Amino acid sequence: MMKKSKILELREKAKNFKKKIVLPEGDDKRVLRAGVFLATQGIAEITILGNNEKIKNIADENNIELKDVTIVNPVKHLKFKELADAYYNLRKYKGMTQEEAEKILKEMPVFFGAMMVNAGLMDGFVAGASTTTANVARGAIQCLKIDKAVGTISSAFIMEVENSNYGENGLFIFADCGIIPLPSVRQLAGIAISSSDLFYKLFGVKARTALLSYSTKGSAESETINIIRGALEEVKQKRPDIMVDGELQLDAAIVPEVAKIKCPESVIAGKANVLIFPNLEAGNIGYKIVQRLANARAVGPIMLGLEKPCSDLSRGCDWEDIVDAVTITSLRA
Structure with a gap:
């Protein structure tokens, strides 16, 4: 059923x-x-x-x-x-x-x-x-x-994939998919914080937030990976209540069996329900791939980081x- x-x-x-x-x-x-x-x-x-x-x-x-x-x-x-x-x-x-x-x-x-x-x-x-x-x-x-507690305007999509066990039984938030082309450390941290809060506010479930990359926990090195690592530390410092980890490849973020191999100590453990993309190209392409190929329901872009709500x-x-x-x-x- x-x-x-x-x-x-x-x-x-x-x-x-x-x-x-x-x-x-x-x-x-x-x-x-x-x-x-x-x-x-x-x-x-x-x-x-x-x-x-x-x-x-x-x-x-x-x-x-x-x-x-x-x-x-x-x-x-x-x-x-x-x-x-x-x-x-x-x-x-x-x-x-x-x-x-x-x-x-x-x-x-x-x-x-x-x-x-x-x-x-x-x-x-x-x-x-x-x-x-x-x-x-x-x-x-x-x-x-602008919401000073976040300090960054961004956007997110709510994604719902039918008959999926990933995320929150197929439910995810993807961000940023529409606003910031190349987020800085501060901006990426703000995106992660506001997206995590949105997931909890809407669904009453604690966010498990993954900062995505082509690397998992040091399997590669680059300037963009350094930005992700910096954002992770900033989120942990500003909001220790948020369950967050990075840098993680997508499979390590959402597949528990892969996480056991690639990042067994991760607090996310392959169960991420909030996916933070490293840049706008990845986020925009990512949500559209899932929407079209998996026939997922996509709602957004939801504007985040403002004192009052609006949606694109x-x-x-x-x-x-x-x-x-x-x-x-x-x-x-």
């Missing part, structure tokens, strides 16, 4: 909190379908940004009944000027003018949505169905404060991917 998806179980959990989430891409039918589902199922309170008439036309064309969602045109929002002023004050030290701040919030709904979260009008935002990752990340970084989306996502991203954002809030 197929086990119940842990990701789908999160939808039921989110109903207990019903947070306010803003979806800035109201001109995308996938966003409208997901928003209505989330609202009618009681998973979250949904606000969708865009031109009311245009959104209604898209909904009608796709047989979507706009039930239980709030549609907001940013330009007509009662607090547009207040949010524009707040955004200007955040960016004026970078040379931004008041006029530029208002123009950005009028023309880029993801920035307006992020400022709604900044002001406490919303608990989180999800975007990326029709917005580039670069613009979603810029909106998040410019409008939401793949532009190839379907409406259920948006539902899952909103669910996780709600739980993090």
